[in-house]
Amino acid sequence: MTSKPLPTRHIVSINDLSNRDIETIFEIAQAYLDELPDPQFSYRIGRSTHVASNFILASLFYEPSTRTRLSFESAMLRLGGQTITSADPATSSAAKGESLADSVRVIANYADLMVIRHPRDGAARLAADYSPIPVINGGDGSHEHPTQTLCDLFTLKKKNRHLKNLKIAISGDLRGSRTIHSFVYALARFGANIMPMPARGMGLPAHVDRRLREEFGCKIVTASKAESDDAPIDALYVTPEEPHQPSLFSAAEINLDAALTEKKVDAVYVTRFQKERWADKDQPYPRIDKKFLNAPKYSGASVLHPLPRVGELDASLDTDIRAIYFQQAAYGVPVRMALISLLLGLHKGKSLHKFEGGFAKQSLPIYDQPRSVGMHCPNKNCIVHEPMESQYVRNRFFIVRTDAGESCKLRCGYCESDVEKFVVAHKKNKWFSKDRGMLLRPDEQHLRELIVFADEADAREAGFHFRRNFTNPLSPVRERLKSRS
Ligand code: NCD
Numbered sequence: 001m002t003s004k005p006l007p008t009r010h011i012v013s014i015n016d017l018s019n020r021d022i023e024t025i026f027e028i029a030q031a032y033l034d035e036l037p038d039p040q041f042s043y044r045i046g047r048s049t050h051v052a053s054n055f056i057l058a059s060l061f062y063e064p065s066t067r068t069r070l071s072f073e074s075a076m077l078r079l080g081g082q083t084i085t086s087a088d089p090a091t092s093s094a095a096k097g098e099s100l101a102d103s104v105r106v107i108a109n110y111a112d113l114m115v116i117r118h119p120r121d122g123a124a125r126l127a128a129d130y131s132p133i134p135v136i137n138g139g140d141g142s143h144e145h146p147t148q149t150l151c152d153l154f155t156l157k158k159k160n161r162h163l164k165n166l167k168i169a170i171s172g173d174l175r176g177s178r179t180i181h182s183f184v185y186a187l188a189r190f191g192a193n194i195m196p197m198p199a200r201g202m203g204l205p206a207h208v209d210r211r212l213r214e215e216f217g218c219k220i221v222t223a224s225k226a227e228s229d230d231a232p233i234d235a236l237y238v239t240p241e242e243p244h245q246p247s248l249f250s251a252a253e254i255n256l257d258a259a260l261t262e263k264k265v266d267a268v269y270v271t272r273f274q275k276e277r278w279a280d281k282d283q284p285y286p287r288i289d290k291k292f293l294n295a296p297k298y299s300g301a302s303v304l305h306p307l308p309r310v311g312e313l314d315a316s317l318d319t320d321i322r323a324i325y326f327q328q329a330a331y332g333v334p335v336r337m338a339l340i341s342l343l344l345g346l347h348k349g350k351s352l353h354k355f356e357g358g359f360a361k362q363s364l365p366i367y368d369q370p371r372s373v374g375m376h377c378p379n380k381n382c383i384v385h386e387p388m389e390s391q392y393v394r395n396r397f398f399i400v401r402t403d404a405g406e407s408c409k410l411r412c413g414y415c416e417s418d419v420e421k422f423v424v425a426h427k428k429n430k431w432f433s434k435d436r437g438m439l440l441r442p443d444e445q446h447l448r449e450l451i452v453f454a455d456e457a458d459a460r461e462a463g464f465h466f467r468r469n470f471t472n473p474l475s476p477v478r479e480r481l482k483s484r485s
Contacts, residue, residue, distance in 0.1 A: 010128035028338035052081035058111035071332030101392035122414025149182035164191035176274030188216035289314035431467035
């Protein structure tokens with residue numbers, strides 16, 4: 001008798017897991033730590049089990065990795081499973097020019113789930129589109145690294161027992177670090193407050209900042225003055241009391257300077273300069289050391305780092321009781337054991353449900369055209385620009401309402417960066433308009449008739465002419481005005 005197959009769950013973004021899913025993963029990770037202890041260190045897995053003895057994990061790494069790949073493989077081996085690895089693009093079919101979409105479909109025949117790392121933003125989403133087995137994102141460009149966030153949250157939770165109302169400073173390259181992007185979404189969802197301390201010019205990407213405010217309900221409060229020259233602290237994302245509700249307070253009610261400076265910091269999360277993602281490799285960068293942590297507000301702050309570190313976190317801190325980054329790396333094994341075993345359906349009565357409870361992801365309408373039609377994602381590092389993938393990607397964007405539902409922006413279906421400037425053309429009528437509201441008409445048939453161009457010049461070059469005064473028939477405000485006149 002064959003049992004009903006599990007629905008395939010891909011973990012591309014931390015937002016593919018509900019808060020309840022994350023709690024379940026932590027419960028199981030703790031159970032593995034308790035059942036398979038290392039006699040010397042409470043944060044290490046010291047023995048193996050056989051629960052996954054019939055399963056194979058494939059690791060497909062197109063970018064350097066130590067922790068992520070080895071802790072995934074260790075996790076699978078500790079579960080009694082087997083691993084197969086392609087860790088060097090130079091010795092895999094990628095060197096012959098094979099697309100990711102093809103590699104994934106082939107490897108899916110050899111394993112039961114796969115973890116993938118890739119230098120392009122959105123590569124894991126493309127892999128998931130083509131994979132019949134679960135794909136876990138082990139880091140895609142500067143987009144996301146959801147399983148690192150699971151380790152980070154688990155570490156914070158073990159230390160503080162809860163995440164709500166913690167004040168977490170994040171230091172360094174907040175633009176290029178994928179670990180930061182997954183981490184801040186999760187912090188906001190669990191009600192922690194986020195204090196960015198970016199290196200100069202390396203603040204959170206605009207789309208991450210907007211999502212924190214617009215979708216996760218954070219209020220951003222800014223200080224009247226920078227706190228220190230080394231690590232200017234000029235803002236705090238304050239998560240509402242109830243993360244699932246719109247914010248219950250207004251920024252004006254918060255004493256900004258007090259919020260920034262008075263409350264003690266619970267953790268400092270340090271990241272390295274992601275030099276592989278920047279053209280200018282020689283930029284000033286903050287360094288976290290004993291002197292920095294001597295400030296009274298950091299007296300009880302744990303220090304976390306996804307590692308590797310390359311000078312931004314002083315080694316003299318290693319013996320400081322606040323330094324918990326090696327524990328954080330050790331937790332990679334139980335946390336990934338929990339995730340793998342859940343994805344494989346090895347826990348009776350426990351599984352990962354798509355956004356059941358927790359922080360529900362909006363189901364957004366999708367604009368979807370072949371790659372040859374209209375605008376591509378403007379993020380140059382997005383997987384849609386990878387020549388080897390050109391036949392396998394589409395111009396696919398989520399339509400996100402803005403301006404009280406009157407207008408919209410687009411969010412790339414792969415790398416999730418936002419596009420605010422574009423024009424909309426009508427395929428059959430051969431005209432284009434600047435009225436983005438056209439994308440908000442609800443029926444799919446209508447959406448299929450529309451093409452988005454980056455600007456007027458591109459629309460004209462494709463043979464469309466400008467149409468002024470287009471009226472969106474479904475625009476509620478316009479409807480009301482019309483009925484009054
Ligand atoms: C991180 C990554 O690859 O994004 N490493 C990791 O997985 N622990 C952090 C980094 O490379 O800076």
